Amino acid sequence: MRLSRYFLPTLKETPSEAQIVSHRLMLRAGLIRQEAAGIYAWLPLGLRVLKRIEQIVREEQERAGAVEILMPTIQLADLWRESGRYDAYGPEMLRIVDRHKRDMLYGPTAEEVVTDIFRGFVKSYRDLPLNLFNIQWKFRDEQRPRFGVMRGREFLMKDAYSFDVDEVGARKSYNRMFVAYLNTFSRLGLKAVPMRADTGPIGGDLSHEFIILADTGESQVFCDRRLVDMPAPGPDVDWNDLQSIVDQRTALYAATDEMHEADRFDAEVGEGDRLTARGIEVGHIFYFGTKYSKPMKAIVAGPDGKDVPVHMGSYGVGVSRLIGAIIEASHDDAGIIWPEAVAPFDVGIINLRPNDEAVSAACEDAWAKLKAAGKTVLYDDRDDRPGGKFATADLIGLPWQLIIGPKGVADGVVELKRRATGERETLPLDAALQKLTA
C-alpha cells in the first residue's frame, strides 16, 4: 500500500479524552475514531489488525472442533423471555421496538439465539458433541464505557457454545476451549493466564477467565509466577484427552480479585512464586449445564432413548478488546510495537527522498520484491521530511522498517530497523530481503 494514497490519519498530539496508553496510541496511530461514548469507527489500519486477530481466533476455534456460524445482531425479546433473562438483564441491554411494535434487542450475547438454532435441528445424542461459534458485534450499554476499545459499548466478540449429552462430555468440550484459548493468545504474542472465575449459581469449578498481565489492567490478580511463562500446548495435542494439560494449569494458584483467597495463596504458592499484578480479561469460558436448555427445551434423545436437556458451555473472547490488550502489553514511548502475527503490515518502506528518482526506483524495487515474497508492505512515499516519517513509522509500529535514502542508494545499501528492539543494520537490499523473509 502506498501511504500517499492510503487513509492513515495520525495525530501528533494526544486527544484529551484518552487516558490509558492503548487508547491514546490507537487514536494517534489512526486505528479508530470515536463516534460516541464506547462506540468506535475502525479506520483502515485498525481494521487490518482487527481482521488478523479475528482470523487467528477463528483458526484456533476450528482446530478445536468448533464450527462457525453467524448470528444476527438484532434478536427477538421473546427468546429472552423464554430463558427468563429479559427482565433480569437490566439497562445494559439495548432494547429496540420495530415498526410492528415488536420488542427486539441488540444482542449482548447469544445463548438464547444459539439454543434456538440448536433445538430447531438437533434431536439426538448422536449429533453431539457440537460446538457452534460466531464472531459478531455485541452491544452492552455500559454505565461507564472507558479505556477506548477495552471497555466499549459496542465490541466484537467471538462467542462459542458447546452442546453435550452430559456433564462428562461437557467437560471435554470445556477442555477443548481451554486449550484453544491458550493457543490463541500465544499466537497473538500474549501471555494469558487462566484464572479461576466465579461460576455463579451453577457452582462447580468449570469457569476460567483468561487474563493478560498489564500494569493498566482493570482487575487485581494473584497467581503462581510459573503459570505466566508456561508455554502454550500448541496444535499437536490429543484433542480427545486434554485433561492432563488443563490439570497442569489449574493445579497452580491463579485467581482474580473476587475469587482470591489470601490464606490459600500463601499456603499453596511459595513466597518466590507469588505474583500480584494487574490484569486484563480477554477471555472467559464456562460451563452452565442445563441453565438454558431446560427452560428453552433444547432436548435430545439419549442412548437409552430418553429425552435429556443438553449440557451447555459458553466461551467468549473479546476480539476488539484484544487490540487494546496487545498494545498495553507491547508499546514504548514512540508508539505501538505490533507482534508480527497481528501487525497491519509486515514491513514499512520509508522513502527518505520521494523526489529523487534513484531513491524512489530503489523503493519500488524493494517493494516489488517484498510483495513477491508474500510480505505486506506499507510504502511511505509521502513528500515529507524524514523526521516525520520516522515518527509515523514508530508510532504505527510495523515490525520492520526498510529505510531507503540517497546515501544508501549511492552505496548500494539500505537500512533495516526492527521496531521491537530498535536494532538497525545497514546492508545490501538482497541481504535485507533475505532477513525479512527468513
Next chain:
RNA sequence: CGGAGUGUGGCUCAGUCUGGUAGAGCACCGCGUUCGGGACGCGGGGGUCGCAGGUUCGAAUCCUGCCACUCCGACCA
C-alpha cells in the same frame, strides 16, 4: 447509578472571575529555502465559542434548562 469535571476551527489549549463582538501552536492551502529522527520564511483559508431560552445597548464571558463527553467509585468480553 453516586461523586467530580469539561464542552471555543481537524488536534492541543488561552480568553470566561473583572460582558464590548474570537486568539495561539500544531494541522491544512500557495510560493520559496530545506531534507538521515515530527524544519524555516512569506502569503492564505477555516470557528460566532455544545444546544435552547433569559438578563443586557451589547454575551464565548452572567442566569436557567437540556445535551454530549471525560475522570473517580460500584458492575462487565
